[in-house]
Amino acid sequence: MNIKSVLTLILIGTILAGCASDSSSISNSNETPEVEAAVEQRLEEAVVTDEDESVNEEERKEEQEDQKEVVQPQITEEPKENAKEEQKDEAKDTSKEQQAEQKVEQKTKPKSDQRSASLPNAKKAWWFKRNSDHLPPGAQSEIDLTKYDAYYLGNTNEKRVYLTFDEGYENGYTSKILDILKEHNVQAAFFVTKPYIKSQPDLIKRMVNEGHIVGNHSVTHPSLPDKTDEEVEYEILETARYFEEITGTSMPLYFRPPAGEYSERTLQITKDLGYKTIFWSMAYKDWDVNNQPGKQAAYEHIVQNHHPGAIILLHAVSSSNTEALGDMLKYLKDQGYIFASLDEL
CATH class of the missing domain: 3.20.20.370 (Glycoside hydrolase/deacetylase)
Structure with missing residues (x-):
């Protein structure tokens, strides 16, 4: 049952009760139109009130929806997109840093596994022997260069x-x-x-x-x-x-x-x-x-x-x-x- 029906029943009951308590002053033939008019007036007011409340409720809903449409793109959606872009940029920067670090690490990484640890470490000082014939000079021969x-x-x-x-x-x-x-x-x-x-x-x-x-x-x-x-x-x-x-x-x-x-x-x-x-x-x-x-x-x-x-x-x-x-x-x-x-x- 809607608001209009409820109000109608209440008004009718109120009017009828008033009429019953004062029946000596009321003529059935003369007062019935007045009662009907009063009922209609009260009903119209009730309908207007009901419609106004319905309009206000719809307006509130529309305002809330409008706020969502305005607020969400600014606070919820756009930051998500910005966050994604920032994450991508951060990922790129991190990737570049990691690549640079890996590059340095590769260049400075010991390569001990690529040679024999048993090679002699006797210190030599480079020398060569000059000649006056403009021929290639002799040099140390202990190590095969x-x-x-x-x-x-x-x-x-x-x-x-x-x-x-x-x-x-x-x-x-x-x-x-x-x-x-x-x-x-x-x-x-x-x-x-x-x-x-x-x-x-x-x-x-x-x-x-x-x-x-x-x-x-x-x-x-x-x-x-x-x-x-x-x-x-x-x-x-x-x-x-x-x-x-x-x-x-x-x-x-x-x-x-x-x-x-x-x-x-x-x-x-x-x-x-x-x-x-x-x-x-x-x-x-x-x-x-x-x-x-x-x-x-x-x-x-x-x-x-x-x-x-x-x-x-x-x-x-x-x-x-x-x-x-x-x-x-x-x-x-x-x-x-x-x-x-x-x-x-």
Whole structure:
């Protein structure tokens, strides 16, 4: 039963009760229309009230629905979508970080399982024996260098030389050396330590951009036979990692042992890491910055000791080398030599 029916019954009952209590003053023929009119008026008011309440209820429902439509997209749905996008972005960032960490881990992971732990670790110091006949010099023969991808000579059947510089620290001459090499259209190899890379990033980038090989000369310049397997690996891999961080390119896989000290064990470790070890067949005492031999002595060293396949070691801290470099390059070219790349080894 709806509200209208209930109100109708109540009104009729009230009116009839009033009529019964005052029957003496009411005439059946005259008062019946008045009763009907009163009932109709009360019924109309009841209907209007009922309709108003129904309208108000519908309006409230519509308002609630409107609020849901407005509120839900702003608070419930959109944040869900945003959360999904944020989760995707976070997942991407996390993935990139994990990939970077994995990349570093792969580069620094010890490779002890790839070599024999029984290899001799007797320390050797690189040496060679000069001759005055411009022939490839003799060198240590206790260890077969070819077993370990180690070189001190290049192609000895042709007049090719391989120019290399060691860089432990900057003494103010490397920029000039690069200028001279560029002027004579000669590519060289620079063996650098991590501290050198860190202190001279612009020179490192210039070496790369001008086509020179930038080789690995360790982090701390230690005597490698004194280090554990893991420490030797760190010396090499950390230098390579930092080089890539600075330049955005991988470091060429050439390694020069600090002070020329090595053992079969360290040569094997270097090989297992994918590197070629580069010794030398021409060098002289040019590293002492407080006792430089002078321009002429540096030039005479080249004139007296050149030979086919020579791997020439010069130190970039030397003022004598820097002063004589242009004349050295011109002389060797005049003798028919080609400046070759370590990539040809």
